[in-house]
Amino acid sequence: MSKTPFTTVINLLRAQALIQERFSGELGSVHGLALNEALLLMHLEKAPLRRLTRVDLAKRLHASPSTVTRMAAPMEKIGLVARQADPRDARLAYVVLTEAGLTLVGDVRKTLERRSSELFRDRWSDAEVASLAKLLGRLTAGELGDLA
Amino acid sequence: MSKTPFTTVINLLRAQALIQERFSGELGSVHGLALNEALLLMHLEKAPLRRLTRVDLAKRLHASPSTVTRMAAPMEKIGLVARQADPRDARLAYVVLTEAGLTLVGDVRKTLERRSSELFRDRWSDAEVASLAKLLGRLTAGELGDLA
DNA sequence: CATAGATGCTTGCGAATGCAAGTATCTATG
DNA sequence: CATAGATACTTGCATTCGCAAGCATCTATG
Numbered sequence A, B: 001m002s003k004t005p006f007t008t009v010i011n012l013l014r015a016q017a018l019i020q021e022r023f024s025g026e027l028g029s030v031h032g033l034a035l036n037e038a039l040l041l042m043h044l045e046k047a048p049l050r051r052l053t054r055v056d057l058a059k060r061l062h063a064s065p066s067t068v069t070r071m072a073a074p075m076e077k078i079g080l081v082a083r084q085a086d087p088r089d090a091r092l093a094y095v096v097l098t099e100a101g102l103t104l105v106g107d108v109r110k111t112l113e114r115r116s117s118e119l120f121r122d123r124w125s126d127a128e129v130a131s132l133a134k135l136l137g138r139l140t141a142g143e144l145g146d147l148a
Numbered sequence C: 001c002a003t004a005g006a007t008g009c010t011t012g013c014g015a016a017t018g019c020a021a022g023t024a025t026c027t028a029t030g
Numbered sequence D: 001c002a003t004a005g006a007t008a009c010t011t012g013c014a015t016t017c018g019c020a021a022g023c024a025t026c027t028a029t030g
Helices: A004-031 A035-046 A054-061 A065-077 A099-119 A126-139 B004-031 B035-046 B054-061 B065-077 B099-119 B126-139
Strands: A081-085 A093-097 B081-085 B093-097
Touching: A004 A035, A004 A099, A004 B004, A004 B099, A004 B126, A035 A054, A035 A065, A035 A093, A035 A099, A054 A065, A054 A093, A065 A081, A065 A093, A093 A099, A099 B004, A126 B004, A126 B126, B004 B035, B004 B099, B035 B054, B035 B065, B035 B093, B035 B099, B054 B065, B054 B093, B065 B081, B065 B093, B093 B099
Parallel strands: none
Antiparallel strands: A081 A093, B081 B093
């Protein structure tokens, strides 16, 4: 039995920790957001009508609905998102991206794209990065919400 | 400017969430450990004398020293690790793997290796998995503690 | 139309974690 | 040897998160 799959998993966990550390700092100091909050805004940006229910957001963020409720509250307070009811189903409380949120998420995306490029700037060819993206994409093929 | 690096980072974050979800369940129910606790034991297993200081463990786990202190306490209580003083430096409090811990970490490793294999069982050739492992390994080249 | 089950959201509670401060010890400098 | 700074660990406090329970609403069935 080969141990290559295990090595792959371990390396992936390490790479994720590296990225989290590198990105969280600038994201927090420049935009005042945590990485998860940035991902939430980007999911809304990609969604039809720029809105999603809390349950849908939870699935895309791999979080619980209660976490999404609590994440959205302060972002609503500062005007990045708003709460929107559904006229047909009174249970639903959409989280909808505001104009301010749309502007911010554009800046956030630029920051993340720049940091991502820096991550591969040295010792990586374009083909290698593309190969890595493709392999990782296949790993998560059945998942919701692409963001990219 | 290409967006491939950004796509790569997003896919990596998604893949990490997938792995965390798939592994945590069995790790907890079968061995009674969280993923981070399993990683802690595996770092000890790889270390000389099967022991590390809390600060060294924190670096390898990408956690704070206080987190390591609190993680080690219950594992010491159930006999997986022990506390060991350094005769030359009274500040150091090594976390050392016990025999019971060594036995458990062997089982845990087998579980993780099997789950990792299942992750790539369908639609992946050996060469593709090896390629992914290599690319991820390059991303974390400068880091401590290999585990694999 | 009435009821049972399913779904979406929120809240209480406990667990995990980081930061900052405090203590103990070591090391370098004079 | 005395002192200042560095290092290792721990603890108090605040934050974040998931689970379970509760409430409101919707849907299916009779």
